[in-house]
Amino acid sequence: MKMQSVTKARFRSMGRLLTMVSCLILLDVVMEGAAFAQDSTSEIESSAETAVVADQALPELKTLDGHFPFEVPPTLDDWEQRARRLRTRVAMATGLHPMLPRGPVDATIHSPVDRDGFQIEKVYFESIPGHFVTGLLFRPTGENLAKGLNEDGKRPAVLCPHGHGGRMMRNDSDTMNRLIESGDEMHLESGSMPKIARCATLARMGCVSFIFDMVGYADSVQLSHSFANRRHETREEEVVAAGTEPELFFSTAADARLQSIYGLQTYNALRSFDFLASMEDIDLNRLAVTGGSGGGTQTIMLGALEPRVAVSFPNGMVSTSMQGGCACENACLLRIDTGNVELAALMAPKPMGMTAADDWTVDMMHDGYPELRQLYTMLGEPENVLCESLVQFKHNYNYVTRRIMYGWMNEHLRLGLETPIVETDFPALTEEEGAVWNEQHPAPDVRGPDHEQQVLSWWTEQNEKALADGLGEKATLKGFDQNVRPALSILFDWSMSTSSDVSLQLNDPMQHGSGVYWSNGKVVDSTRRREIPIRRWTTGEQGKRNSDEATVLWIQSAEFDPEASVSPEGSAELQSLLQTHGSVVVIDIGAMPTDAAEGKQRINPQPRRASAAFTFGYNRPLVVTRCADVLAVIAAFQQSPGNVTLVAPEGTAAYALPAAALAGPFVDEANVELAGFQFANLFHQDHEHFIPGIVKYGDVDALAAWRAPYALTLSSSVQSDGKSHWPTATAIYKAREAADQLRIQAK
Structure with a gap:
């Protein structure tokens, strides 16, 4: 079987787009899309036969004992942009974005001790x-x-x-x-x-x-x-x-x-x-x-x-x-x-x-x-x-x-x-001289878990107040763009490079049935050293299609099975998409070598320190990696803004929604099946969809709002009280004068 073609798309990095959407208004995002289209180039190369995807070794998780070099940006402007994002990262990591209240300090000063x-x-x-x-x-x-x-x-x-x-x-x-x-x-x-x-x-x-x-x-x-x-x-x-x-x-x-x-x-x-x-x-x-x-x-x-x-x-x-x-x-x-x-x-x-x-x-x-x-x-x-x-x-x-x-x-x-x-x-202090608490100033008696609950409840209350104008029914563009959008762009910050090379490799099409053809392939993201397996289904004469035709990208989260779960007969949705559009590219996220095992992601072995920080302080969560995989495939099929439709079935929303948001104008429409998914329902930090901070910054509702003003269809349930799960998305789409671009299909 000979390779049909290898298409290289060199594009302005999604990391750059991610940076811009965290701080720019809508017009800037649209202008970035135009720049993306102008930068796109393609060429045809020959290559030997390619497998679906070669085995890829999982990188070791980084630990606190790793190497953390500092590479100085080339220009002052580059450093200033980098420093702004780093300060946001530090503030978020410490739970201080937005900042907790810092009013006057009412301190008690007592019991002086004199030394020379x-x-x-x-x-x-x-x-x-x-x-x-x-x-x-x-x-x-x-x-x-x-x-x-x-x-x-x-x-x-x-x-x-x-x-x-x-x-x-x-x-x-x-x-x-x-x-x-x-x-x-x-x-x-x-x-x-x-x-x-x-x-x-x-x-x-x-x-x-x-x-x-x-x-x-x-x-x-x-x-x-x-x-x-x-x-x-x-x-x-x-x-x-x-x-x-x-x-x-x-x-x-x-x-x-x-x-x-x-x-x-x-x-x-x-x-x-x-x-x-x-x-x-x-x-x-x-x-x-x-x-x-x-x-x-x-x-x-x-x-x-x-x-x-x-x-x-x-x-x-x-x-x-x-x-x-x-x-x-x-x-x-x-x-x-x-x-x-x-x-x-x-x-x-x-x-x-x-x-x-x-x-x-x-x-x-x-x-x-x-x-x-x-x-x-x-x-x-x-x-x-x-x-x-x-x-x-x-x-x-x-x-x-x-x-x-x-x-x-x-x-x-x-x-x-x-x-x-x-x-x-000078004479060293005695324990009594150094003690703050004494009979006149007794130590507080609320301690341990009761104190934790007291502190964390206050913390949550302050977060909700500070984010009230960026999340929920009263969300405003100013509140969302000032506090929520920058936070989401840090959570899903998978690349800081200024450019990225993505190669699309497809085998010659093979006939699957009457007028239906398929070809295995992969998208190679050289920057991240990832190879994402894909399968393209087409109808028509010998599976040929024009390069300027729109592409439907369908995320397959199940384990890759070319004869069953990924064939049109194995999925009614895939079969319907193929009949409607004539060409569907299946992104097989489930076949990727990842951190996941039985719905979990790897956690650093820190037997003396049971804290998620020792994993997610140094490593991106699996959801972020999968989001970047989807973005790589979007980039590989992107010839001009708006020629890609993204379809995300049940089980993929955690990474499909942020990918659709980051892709912005480069995806004409995103269709996401939620099936009731909420990050807030996860119980463990090693769940494959867990990402620190996402509940604070609005959960899936905020991710949907992040996609505005571009077309988004959500299939989701309605709460028992009849209220929508999507107050932030509804408010932000309306504020961006794009209410008609958000469609919610209640189930």
């Missing part, structure tokens, strides 16, 4: 109703009061997320003697509490510093340390449908709304920053953040999300290697096609320093830091980024690292102090 040259005060406030952030506030005293002041008598402030070990972590005398001998530390007393020493020295430099408790540490007692930071197993109570009121962290319901411990901790950090910035004596132009290890991760997040951060020193976590091994450092969506170096780069061109140690940051001097220097140079500020090699030390925020940080803060916070800045000793 600085004072410590205990602080607590509610970041979420009923959820308390606790920490210690450090202020300069005595002769240090004159340091750091600007002409208005205001001083800089430095937020200090502490990292693992907690703010009250204290090394014993044997450890301290070893650290002093190795050069890690200088003072036996103050050096035994290195996180406190950092804050104290910053205060002695004339800064106000605040070290707040990460979730589960010290006085953050409402969720346990082992639960928030380790996650050894899944609780039975977490197995609830994605659309239910979320009651527990790590459940399918919480992940479907992008609610996580990592997000809670990031919000606590932002509210702690708000607390510092609200103080009357603080210079709002000199706000900084520095943390080590897990605190370094939080420093990266603040640099990405908080534009008021003027100076940053994220230590111990800016790396192309291990990205953070704790549940408090991982969130679904966060590091897909990116990593900590690029996320840290969102601070650019503002000053950012760090060190490399004998840990996962050991390669930074040649893998990560050169790219940061390249970016800062392109932005015109090459001296605003620093990475000092301290690979003689293990993972640390030791005295030597702190000394580098003090110099960085002195320079960029414009303190004007003599250098080098040397720590001086």
